[in-house]
Amino acid sequence: MKIKSDALEALQNAVGAENVATDLATLASYAWNGGVGALPGPKLKFWPAAVVLPGSTEEVAAIVNACNAHGLKFRPLSSGNGSMHLPQQQGAVMIDLVRMDKIEKIDRKNSMAVIQPYATAGRLMAEAMNVGLTCHVVGAGAGHSPLASATSMLGIGSSGASTGTNARNILGLEWVTPDGEIVRIGATGDDNWFSEEGPGIGFRGMVRGYMGAHGALGIFTRIGYKLHPWTGDKVIKQTGVFPQTGIEPSEFARFYAPVWDTPEQVAQCAKRLSRSGQLFAFLRLSATAYGLVLTPTNEDYVAQKEAGTLPEIAKDENRHGTQIMTQAHSAAQAAYQEKLVKKVVEDTGGRFLDLDPDHEKQLMRGLVTSQYVARVSRQGGGGATSFGINDSWNLWPKALELAEELVEADKSSDLMCRTEHESHWAWVHENRQLWTEHVMMPGHKKPEGTGMAIGSFMRHLHRMDERHLGMRALIGGPIIDLFQTKSKEGVWMRRIKNKIDPNWNADASFYIPPKAMPGGRMLPFIRRVVFSNAMRPFVNFILKSGTKGAAKKPVVPRGD
Amino acid sequence: MTLQDRELSMKNCMRCSFCKWVPSMNTEEFGHICPSIRYGKFHSYSGGGKVITAFGLMHGVVDYDNKMLDTVYACSACGGCGTGCSANLSDLVEPMETIYELRARIFKDGQLPDALNALLNNLKFAGNPQGSTVSRGEWAEDLGHGTTNDIALIVGEAAFDQLQWPQLHSLVGLLDGANADFVALGANEVDCGGLAYELGDVDLATSLAKAFLAKVQESGARRILTQSDAVFAALRNYFPRLGVDLSGIEVIHASEWMAEHTRPTKSTNETVTYHDSCKLGRLSEPYVPWDGEHDTEMGSIWVRRQRHVKHRYGNDGVYDAPRKVIEATGATIFEMPRIREASYCCGLNAGAKDFNPDFSASAAKDRLNEALSTGAKTMVTSCADCACHLQQVADREGMDIKVSSLLAFTQSAEE
Incomplete structure (x- = not known):
């Protein structure tokens, strides 16, 4: 959709002509459908009508007014990680906030x-x-x-x-x-x-x-x-050689890698250490994630996995383990934290892995700067997805069990990652709750793998409801309706949207659709049928064919 | 390699924007790694944006226009995007590889901007991109031009810049002082083709590279020594892409040779900062051709089928030698936040200054501000071209900093 000249002029008046782009190269870079939040289908999917770069709040308001006056939908974008904040409809105005960087x-x-x-x-x-x-x-x-x-x-x-x-x-x-x-x-x-x-x-x-x-x-x-x-150094001291970089721990920081025999023991330890309020971080990665973090390339990872030479922490037999990091304000507090962690780990039946010092530093860097995802994404660009649980650590063993079932069921397809029993990431947040998400990684170069991942994702959400595994997260759009709980979150979101934006001018594709999904009260029943084990082959076939077909569609040109 | 060969890698772009940032941010102010997006601000200026442009061009949905060309050439092809991208995606996308192929495609389509075509014409007809009428061999007229059993001294574009001749003579003096068996190619030297490659004229680049190699072989040298970062990067990074085989001939940078063989004659207690030029740094990482197949193992792990593949993280540039040379004078180096593989480009290279001087100046200004943030009043860089460009911008902007090439700095330290 080519933007009309009067609308373009209004946008240019709002931010200056140099901050408005309508050329195809620029529009394409805001239509790219890849990575987190990517939808099945072509790489260049929904083309915006224009991209504007406001430099102030007042300019943002002027853009919004211009869009409203000319009937244009709009969508904001900040640092731009992934595709979820790209327009999900043709002809929207992209508001890239890159100039507001202070x-x-x-x-x-x-x-x-x-x-x-x-x-x-x-x-x-x-x-x-x-x-x-x-x-x-x-x-x-x-x-x-x-x-x-x-x-x-x-x-x-x-x-x-x-x-x-x-x-x-x-x-x-x-x-x-x-x-x-x-x-x-x-x-x-x-x-x-x-x-x-x-x-x-x-x-x-x-x-x-x-x-x-x-x-x-x-x-x-x-x-x-x-x-x-933060009690560490004012400037983090980097160690190692890129990309295997770590941080030099500060005087009062400690790092531990305990492992247990069961998920119940992990949960016990998480709960007790949470109550102490002494944790800087408590994170469980999947074995594959550890392996990828601690090797520089995929080829190294695969070779070491096959040879059985991955570090202990990256071995599947140690999957009931975590990283713990503490930081203290004084030597006395550091000593107390050390004693505390050792006692709780031992009380809950755990033992400590002896890590290579370089690996410890690399893992600490991940904990402090959240560099983990970046070190793991390289396993495949094929659209990883995940779902979340935000609840009591009592749910941890059940969350793990569910993931294992679903991974096992999809393993034979050769379309999903099959390096381990499950790929849960989990951590303590707010010194209280369990956050966990099961990262499902479809096979690279295989669009039908994305279909499999979508199926697995949906089944996951459905089983979570069935087994009362807490709040779902990392979902949006029509999926909210499909998995609506008794809290009726979809109804509330739509109500808020209607109140704040009655004309639906702001692109809401990843929030909630204007109209509820048809099916109403029948949806829970429909879900039970569609996501049953009996229907799995049929649903997988549909999704695999659908995504494969969608990926083959020609690139959508920007129509005039 | 063509743009089509890059399609799978292009599709891997997650638009994560890692191509815009240094892998480890140590300061609030100096986190960018890509001067192009810093200047242009629209995503199309980023490494990932250029990958999307290439994909769109290949599929016929992106056309040539001035804005598109600005996103491609208001860029010094410094490789920063590649380093940033590899922090997240290792070798999945490799935006620089696509950028090289995009530039080749634009040249092939006859869309190269006039300012850049002029550089290529100068290369063809004057033997240097700026069309200088100075004779290439003039700087070395007083030197012998025979053969050697060891070192061929290659000076690149410095041969046409009389301001650089004292440094070249100083290097010759160091070689003489160390009793090195060397010969300066002088008038026999030809352009190595690096700029032609960066501007997408692969045929010209290949023919120049072959002619360059022939001249080196004629000299009998088994080692090439150059103070030119551009030549050094071309030999280690571009020649293998062009299929020009340098095997049997070792390539060393003057800073490496100086770090090993020379002692400064005079000391200084100056405090300086050091700018890793892209071409001595990440762009000089040796390129190893790979024509295997990508595959997945264990269901989802992206691998290259032949295991012995070299991943380009930028670590194998030359970083320590120039620092050793500086420190040997007694100078203290105050490091900038962005160094080594994460260095920030001055904005000069790959025709960027000729195509869009504003871009080039904005990158230099960013870098100079970073240098000033260290408290040093002198910035040293191995690359004389970077030094000249940075000093010009510093003077124009009234920035209180002196920029010196490594050879000029060591020379002044000796005086």
């Missing part, structure tokens, strides 16, 4: 920062560490936008024991609503209150919800963001 302030006294959309976690962390603070980093790694994570995504990361979750790290926000109004709520520090929320329902919570606003409720242009204590 860390406006680090407020040491209040342990918070005020940041713009394109301020990345890596930059914020570097700045915060200078004053003894750090920030939560989600799995996307140092290049992600904490603002986007805190307002628009789930916002969970592996140092969650000490840095929480971004749903609760957001302290204040500046927001351009879908009708172009600029709203400021919450706090940006003691010198500049936006406004207090007052009693009643938390508005911040409503705007971002559990899984994030996904760009559907307007554009967030500034947030107050909670930071957390």
